[in-house]
Structures are given as structure tokens and as C-alpha cells.
Amino acid sequence: xxxxxxxxxxxxxxxxxxxxxxxxxxxxxxxxxxxxxxxxxxxxxxxxxxxxxxxxxxxxxxxxxxxxxxxxxxxxxxxxxxxxxxxxxxxxxxxxxxxxxxxxxxxxxxxxxxxxxxxxxxxxxxxxxxxxxxxxxxxxxxxxxxxxxxxxxxxxxxxxxxxxxxxxxxxxxxxxxxxxxxxxxxxxxxxxxxxxxxxxxxxxxxxxxxxxxxxxxxxxxxxxxxxxxxxxxxxxxxxxxxxxxxxxxxxxxxxxxxxxxxxxxxxxxxxxxxxxxxxxxxxxxxxxxxxxxxxxxxxxxxxxxxxxxxxxx
Amino acid sequence: xxxxxxxxxxxxxxxxxxxxxxxxxxxxxxxxxxxxxxxxxxxxxxxxxxxxxxxxxxxxxxxxxxxxxxxxxxxxxxxxxxxxxxxxxxxxxxxxxxxxxxxxxxxxxxxxxxxxxxxxxxxxxxxxxxxxxxxxxxxxxxxxxxxxxxxxxxxxxxxxxxxxxxxxxxxxxxxxxxxxxxxxxxxxxxxxxxxxxxxxxxxxxxxxxxxxxxxxxxxxxxxxxxxxxxxxxxxxxxxxxxxxxxxxxxxxxxxxxxxxxxxxxxxxxxxxxxxxxxxxxxxxxxxxxxxxxxxxxxxxxx
Numbered sequence: 001x002x003x004x005x006x007x008x009x010x011x012x013x014x015x016x017x018x019x020x021x022x023x024x025x026x027x028x029x030x031x032x033x034x035x036x037x038x039x040x041x042x043x044x045x046x047x048x049x050x051x052x053x054x055x056x057x058x059x060x061x062x063x064x065x066x067x068x069x070x071x072x073x074x075x076x077x078x079x080x081x082x083x084x085x086x087x088x089x090x091x092x093x094x095x096x097x098x099x100x101x102x103x104x105x106x107x108x109x110x111x112x113x114x115x116x117x118x119x120x121x122x123x124x125x126x127x128x129x130x131x132x133x134x135x136x137x138x139x140x141x142x143x144x145x146x147x148x149x150x151x152x153x154x155x156x157x158x159x160x161x162x163x164x165x166x167x168x169x170x171x172x173x174x175x176x177x178x179x180x181x182x183x184x185x186x187x188x189x190x191x192x193x194x195x196x197x198x199x200x201x202x203x204x205x206x207x208x209x210x211x212x213x214x215x216x217x218x219x220x221x222x223x224x225x226x227x228x229x230x231x232x233x234x235x236x237x238x239x240x241x242x243x244x245x246x247x248x249x250x251x252x253x254x255x256x257x258x259x260x261x262x263x264x265x266x267x268x269x270x271x272x273x274x275x276x277x278x279x280x281x282x283x284x285x286x287x288x289x290x291x292x293x294x295x296x297x298x299x300x301x302x303x304x305x306x307x308x309x310x311x312x313x
Numbered sequence: 314x315x316x317x318x319x320x321x322x323x324x325x326x327x328x329x330x331x332x333x334x335x336x337x338x339x340x341x342x343x344x345x346x347x348x349x350x351x352x353x354x355x356x357x358x359x360x361x362x363x364x365x366x367x368x369x370x371x372x373x374x375x376x377x378x379x380x381x382x383x384x385x386x387x388x389x390x391x392x393x394x395x396x397x398x399x400x401x402x403x404x405x406x407x408x409x410x411x412x413x414x415x416x417x418x419x420x421x422x423x424x425x426x427x428x429x430x431x432x433x434x435x436x437x438x439x440x441x442x443x444x445x446x447x448x449x450x451x452x453x454x455x456x457x458x459x460x461x462x463x464x465x466x467x468x469x470x471x472x473x474x475x476x477x478x479x480x481x482x483x484x485x486x487x488x489x490x491x492x493x494x495x496x497x498x499x500x501x502x503x504x505x506x507x508x509x510x511x512x513x514x515x516x517x518x519x520x521x522x523x524x525x526x527x528x529x530x531x532x533x534x535x536x537x538x539x540x541x542x543x544x545x546x547x548x549x550x551x552x553x554x555x556x557x558x559x560x561x562x563x564x565x566x567x568x569x570x571x572x573x574x575x576x577x578x579x580x581x582x583x584x585x586x587x588x589x590x591x592x593x594x595x596x597x598x599x600x601x602x603x604x605x606x607x608x609x610x611x612x613x614x615x
Contacts, residue, residue, distance in 0.1 A: 138504020
């Protein structure tokens with residue numbers, strides 16, 4: 001965006017920026033550079049009403065992932081819609097974590113992981129040759145299973161992203177805005193210089209969400225963000241996700257079906273299949289994706305119904 | 314036939330929680346053996362220290378620290394050795410730190426895992442076990458003759474650097490490996506490049522452990538006599554060594570101790586040598602404390 005110094009690699013990935021549907025882009029262009037920083041201040045104008053539901057952020061076409069020669073996930077095709085929460089559920093080994101890592105090219109970092117097929121992000125192929133995975137990861141943020149704050153102060157945790165991306169912003173403002181958006185500001189405003197490890201697990205995870213927001217992504221990927229948290233902290237995060245949904249597209253992997261039912265708009269059910277009778281290596285396959293209410297009340301596929309009703313998994 | 318449902322008779326309650334007699338004895342005996350082992354190690358060290366202290370304290374004086382060597386035991390000193398050792402340590406640390414951390418960073422964070430890097434790793438691990446005299450010979454042939462540095466301070470520092478570099482690399486790699494994978498993931502997910510993550514997150518998080526490796530390695534280097542003796546250290550020098558006088562001849566405290574011990578007069582062999590050993594150990598102690606303080610301060614900040 002405007003606040004970033006442009007360089008070649010960013011330019012290569014910039015056409016997408018034209019139509020991300022973020023509040024900023026609706027602003028008059030006159031306020032481009034300076035207006036940006038005030039925009040992120042305490043109150044982002046309440047998000048515009050949701051637009052037509054067929055706004056597609058990701059278009060996934062026949063994606064398969066292999067680790068070495070072993071398939072982890074095969075032939076997945078689906079779309080992810082803007083400003084919705086999409087949940088991936090399914091039994092262990094069904095490849096849902098592998099799949100979510102495809103969206104910001106985190107799989108690139110694993111030696112011998114291979115992604116086939118196409119993922120389009122606003123009509124741009126994420127795996128095209130000239131796409132810089134570093135830039136992809138800035139635009140598509142990620143929150144991990146275990147809270148992973150940096151071993152630094154809360155403040156430094158939140159300024160790291162803007163610093164490495166050379167964003168020309170007021171750091172104090174970014175810190176406050178992101179903490180407010182992550183519903184953590186009131187709890188930590190007096191101790192921003194304290195080490196992030198001094199926070200509780202749930203606070204650490206909200207700090208990680210705040211940290212993801214500092215670089216102004218459009219999408220936030222959450223890989224089982226509550227699996228290390230207690231029910232109260234989990235409830236906090238779920239409320240927060242509902243709140244963030246107004247401005248961000250969220251994809252969440254969860255082991256917890258109730259969580260998917262509570263927070264998500266759409267749910268994708270994956271299953272694990274055994275490769276062959278004498279080889280019990282498993283790989284994942286998408287069974288179906290639909291509105292969450294439909295998946296949990298009247299799924300089209302028998303396997304989904306069995307899983308939802310607790311008959312297996 | 315009716316199956317009996319009653320439980321088998323229980324042990325008497327008052328005996329239930331007593332340890333079997335044999336266990337207690339075995340436990341006490343093992344503890345005693347372990348304690349004895351500790352005491353033997355400590356006793357040897359204590360005897361050594363006390364012996365040196367008795368022999369050497371008499372020879373310690375300001376003159377001993379500020380004089381250059383002399384033919385007369387009462388007038389001799391180790392000034393050149395002290396300045397030489399300090400200069401050597403400074404130069405060695407300055408060269409070892411960037412080289413060691415850089416190599417570790419490359420191998421741990423960026424190098425592909427293939428046959429070539431595995432070979433490299435094996436070699437580094439083996440180099441850590443090469444006898445120090447071999448490094449002295451390397452210093453003599455490469456730095457003194459091949460590169461033409463002569464028997465100079467830089468030759469000594471380079472030789473010691475080559476000596477401790479493998480250990481520093483291995484220790485730094487361990488330190489980097491101990492930084493959780495999640496911290497790297499967190500940095501990368503924010504759009505930081507692998508290089509930015511390495512220098513802004515991984516290395517700072519690993520610095521305290523890297524410093525420990527540096528301290529231990531330098532402590533080894535400060536007492537080394539053989540390699541720098543072979544690589545051209547001189548026994549006596551009637552001028553200070555300064556780290557910026559790279560091409561001057563040099564000496565060091567262990568070299569001077571060696572010199573004192575092999576002189577014919579008994580005053581040199583016992584009194585003067587012991588006094589020099591006390592000085593060497595004091596310098597070592599100071600260096601280690603300074604490094605530990607630096608390390609702790611850094612560790613508290615992150």
C-alpha cells in the first residue's frame with residue numbers, strides 16, 4: 001500500500017492491491033500517504049456493510065501437496081470468500097494444517113514439500129514464478145497453534161512487522177491500534193515495555209493476533225489458534241474473530257467442531273484416506289464445503305454427517 | 314461352585330509404607346560414592362591451588378607486574394606477558410566472533426542439507442578435536458611462512474582463532490538450534506525475509522548461549538602454550554604488546570611461565586613461575602566475569 005516503499009518485488013505482487021475491498025481503498029485518494037496512518041488509529045470507521053457474498057478472495061483449483069513422495073493432501077478445489085470466517089475441520093492427518101499453509105506459502109519453507117495445482121488470490125496466481133513469497137506472507141497473515149511471541153517486549157513484538165516492511169507509520173499508533181483491535185489494549189497498556197512472555201497464554205495468543213494485524217493483511221490464517229488455551233481464553237479469541245471478521249477474511253483450522261459451528265460462516269470438511277490396503281500412510285481429501293449451518297444440520301455427504309455426529313474421528 | 318469374591322488378605326497396615334531394608338542402604342552408598350568423586354576432584358584442584366599460592370604469593374608485587382623479564386629472579390616481571398595475553402585475547406575474540414557466528418548461521422539457517430554440508434559439518438566437528446600443537450604447526454607454515462606474517466602478534470592471534478573457531482561454530486550452532494522454530498515462523502509470517510528473521514530474532518535470542526561458548530573457548534585459548542610457542546611467540550620482550558601493533562613480536566603469560574620453569578635457577582622454577590600462574594589465573598577470572606556480566610545483561614534485555 002501507499003505507506004510502503006515500493007520495490008520491484010513488491011510491484012510484482014501489487015496489481016492485487018487495486019481491489020482488496022479494504023476500507024482504505026474507499027477513501028478519497030487525496031488522503032493517500034498521510035491519511036493512511038490516521039486511518040488505522042483507534043477507530044477504523046465501522047466496516048461498510050458486507051458486500052455480495054460471492055466476493056472471492058481465494059480460488060483454489062485442484063491443489064495437491066506432497067512431502068517427498070508421500071501425498072499429504074490431494075485434489076482440493078474450493079473458494080474462500082471475503083470477510084467470512086471459513087473453518088477447516090476433519091480428523092487428524094486429513095491435511096487441513098498442510099492446506100492452510102499453502103495460502104501464505106509457508107510450505108515453501110519445508111524442504112521437500114511440493115505444492116501442485118493453482119491458488120488464485122484475487123485472480124493472481126500465488127505460485128506464479130514472479131510472486132515473492134515474502135510479500136505474500138505480509139499480505140496474508142498467520143496465527144499459529146502455540147502462541148509464539150518473540151522473546152522481546154510487547155511493544156517490540158508489535159513493531160517488528162512494520163519495521164521489517166519499512167512501513168512509514170507512527171509505531172506508538174500501530175501498537176495501540178493493533179492492541180485495541182485484538183481486545184488486549186486495556187490489559188497491557190501499562191506494561192508495553194514488559195517481556196511478552198510475562199503474559200498469560202490467552203493474552204500471548206491475542207498479542208500474536210495483534211502482531212499479525214500490524215502489517216495490515218487482508219487475510220488472517222489461524223492454525224488451531226485455541227488448541228493451547230483454556231475455555232475462557234478460547235471464548236475471548238472467538239469473540240475477537242467475530243469482531244475481526246468485519247474487516248478481514250479469516251481461515252481457521254480447528255479440531256474443535258463446536259468452535260467451527262460457533263464462529264465460522266462456512267465450513268470445509270476434510271477426511272483422511274488410507275493410501276492402499278497394505279500401506280496405511282494417510283492423506284487428506286476435501287469432502288465438502290458449504291455454509292456452516294448446512295454442514296452441521298444437513299450435510300450433503302454421508303461422511304460429513306458421520307463425523308459431525310461423532311460416529312468416527 | 315461359587316466363585317469367591319473376597320479380596321486376598323492385605324498386608325499389615327503398619328508395614329505398608331516401609332522401604333525394603335536393602336533399598337535404603339544401596340541409596341546411601343551410591344550417594345556416598347558420588348560425593349567421594351566430587352571431593353577427589355575438588356581436593357586435587359585445592360592442593361594444586363594451595364601449593365601454587367604458597368610458592369607464588371611471595372613473588373607477587375607491583376614490580377612483578379610492571380617489570381619486563383630479567384636474569385635476576387627478584388627483578389623479573391611479566392609485563393610483556395600480560396599485555397601480550399590481553400592483546401591476543403582481544404584480537405582472537407574480534408576475529409572468532411563474526412567468523413564463528415557467521416559460519417554457524419549459514420550452516421544452521423541457510424545451507425541446504427546435502428552431502429556437501431554434511432561433509433562440512435563432520436569436518437568442523439573433527440577439527441574441534443585436533444590437538445592444539447597441530448594448529449601451532451599450521452600457524453607456522455601458513456601464517457608465518459606462506460602468508461609472510463612472520464613471528465608476529467597477528468600470527469599468534471590467527472593461530473588461536475583457528476584453534477577455537479571449530480568449537481565456537483559448534484557451540485553457536487547449538488545455540489541457534491535451541492531457538493524455537495515458532496519464533497522463526499512468527500517472523501516469516503509477518504513478511505520478514507529469512508535474513509531479517511535470522512539477524513533480528515534468531516541471533517539475538519541465541520546470543521547468551523553463543524557468549525557462553527565464546528567464554529569457554531577463550532578460556533581455553535588463554536592458557537594455550539604449545540600452538541603459539543610453535544607459531545613464534547618469544548620468551549622475553551622488553552616492550553609492551555599492543556593489539557594494534559600487529560606485526561611486532563609477542564609473548565604471553567603461559568609462554569613466560571614455560572620460560573621460567575625451564576631456567577636453571579630454582580627461584581625461577583618455583584617462586585617466579587608460581588607467581589606468574591597466579592597472575593594468569595587472575596586474568597582468566599577477570600575475563601570470565603566480564604563476559605558473564607555482559608551475557609547476563611544481554612539476556613535480561615531480551
